[in-house]
Amino acid sequence: MKNWMWIAIGLMIVVAVFYLIKWKNAGVPERNKVPLDQAYLNFQAINEQYQSKLFKIERICTVAARSASSPEPxxxxxxxxxxxxxxxxxxxxxxxxxxxxxxxxxxxxxxxxxxxxxxxxxxxxxxxxxxxxxxxxxxxxxxxxxxxxxxxxxxxxxxxxxxxxxxxxxxxxxxxxxxxxxxxxxxxxxxxxxxxxxxxxxxxxxxxxxxxxxxxxxxxxxxxxxxxxxxxxxTGTPDPVIPEDVRLIHFYPEEKMEYKHAIGGGTPPSSATNWRGKGFFSTVIAGNNFPFKVDQLVVEQEGFDKFKTRLYTLREPGGVARIYEPAFYRSEQGFALYSGNWDELYIIRPQ
Structure with missing residues (x-):
């Protein structure tokens, strides 16, 4: 009797693992098994945890809401x-x-x-x-x-x-x-x-x-x-085309995903399937190279516009892609302002 009980428990675990894997892979038809090159392991996201001898990053402000009357909050x-x-x-x-x-x-x-x-x-x-x-x-x-x-x-x-x-x-x-x-x-x-x-x-x-x-x-x-x-x-009116003052050094694909583009104006969203992964970038601030990474990044290149690089972030499979623009304002005194989305603003100062 005990043997049958353990067999039943084992079968339940197998079924649970099967459905967990199936749920985890929903909308993800393929995953990359090639490890990330070690040359990119030290890249960091732009936030207050950024560690550098050359730069110090602080978040100045965030906004909680955005509306049609205030598209640039x-x-x-x-x-x-x-x-x-x-x-x-x-x-x-x-x-x-x-x-x-x-x-x-x-x-x-x-x-x-x-x-x-x-x-x-x-x-x-x-x-x-x-x-x-x-x-x-x-x-x-x-x-x-x-x-x-x-x-x-x-x-x-x-x-x-x-x-x-x-x-x-x-x-x-x-x-x-x-x-x-x-x-x-x-x-x-x-x-x-x-x-x-x-x-x-x-x-x-x-x-x-x-x-x-x-x-x-x-x-x-x-x-x-x-x-x-x-x-x-x-902030607030980003362009998905990568700015000329920012360079995408490397894109590391992690999982292929289905997602949507919200077109707006009453037009139904369009569907797409592409790789989501990590983007590794560089730009120049105060005469020094400033490297950074972006997680959950989707990179698109289409023939209709001569394969310009367009950037988006995607939180989950089947979700709506969000335009990502690494936008910088560089002051004559050396510091820079940065925003990748409409809701936050960072300052990057030379150390």
């Missing part, structure tokens, strides 16, 4: 004193979706300040050393980009009672534009009436010059306050 732009400001979407839920989050890097790429701003109905604009906040009725500014000061300084209103004649308003607008100082327009409709105000900086003060308009007025791009900001780097 991490944005980087230049500001005063050769510093960089990182604008990272803070949304984690409906309550935080309109808030603002910024990080400031100095010339050496060190994180020197950060700020989180709850949405209070104002839209921020970065204009040189000023951070200007405005809505349809009011405006104030801080000097956080320059010195980290978040003290609110309110604008001085001109013609708030609309007593100025039209020619006086036009004359002031021409003088402001000619002076070369900072300025921008904002136009809006309130209770069926149209208004416009001109914000401008003059004699160490910010002003708002009010004006009634005969109808709807559209502010041209060259008169918008957003023209003073120029992004130099962002």
């Amino acid at each position: 991490i944005r980087v732009f230049q500001t005063v004193n050769q510093q960089l400001i990182i604008d990272a979407d803070p949304k984690v839920d409906e309550e935080t979706k309109n808030d603002y989050r910024y990080y400031k890097l100095d010339q050496q790429g060190r994180l020197v300040d950060s700020i989180y701003i709850k949405y209070e109905g104002y839209w921020p604009k970065f204009i040189a050393r000023f951070m200007v906040f405005s809505n349809e009725q009011k405006a104030y500014y801080t000097t956080w980009p320059l010195d980290g000061d978040t003290t609110r300084h309110h604008f001085v209103s001109l013609n708030a009672d609309f007593s100025w004649p039209k020619d006086k308003i036009d004359q002031k607008i021409r003088a402001v534009k000619k002076s070369g100082h900072y300025y921008f327009f904002h136009a809006f409709r309130d209770h069926g009436k149209d208004f416009r105000w001109l914000a401008f900086y003059e004699q160490q003060h910010w002003y708002m010059l009010w004006e009634k308009m005969p109808g709807y007025t559209e502010v041209a791009d060259e008169d918008s306050g957003y023209r003073y900001r120029s992004d130099v780097f962002h």
Whole structure:
């Protein structure tokens, strides 16, 4: 009786192992049995565990959500004193979706300040050393980009009672534009009436010059306050074609997999079968070679575009491939910013 019991247990184990192997190999028709060349064993993924005598890596920020209204959830732009400001979407839920989050890097790429701003109905604009906040009725500014000061300084209103004649308003607008100082327009409709105000900086003060308009007025791009900001780097709109400043040294296939490409726009995903494995790359940062690896990588080359190298990552068989772009921003001071996906940003500094 005991012998039959052990036989039954043995059969159950065999069946369980069979189904485990079958489950593990689902969507994986083939595996590579050739070991990885030892020349690539010391390559490391780009994260805070990267060990090097030449480079130090830190993660600056991550974002939790991405939407059609914010396809580039991490944005980087230049500001005063050769510093960089990182604008990272803070949304984690409906309550935080309109808030603002910024990080400031100095010339050496060190994180020197950060700020989180709850949405209070104002839209921020970065204009040189000023951070200007405005809505349809009011405006104030801080000097956080320059010195980290978040003290609110309110604008001085001109013609708030609309007593100025039209020619006086036009004359002031021409003088402001000619002076070369900072300025921008904002136009809006309130209770069926149209208004416009001109914000401008003059004699160490910010002003708002009010004006009634005969109808709807559209502010041209060259008169918008957003023209003073120029992004130099962002995440979220990657290109699968490998950048020219990055070289794929070697691809080590591990398992052949079935997967999908999400095309979007209501078009059904397309299917593909390819090898997933490890990619070994190199680029140059601060004049030194910077090697790194990427796990779960899929490399595609198709004849329709002259066999350009396209990169994707794939978590599991049958899943949707995610575009991978090893994107770097290199500063003149030597440090670099890196992002492979829309949700995180790293800084790589020379040791």
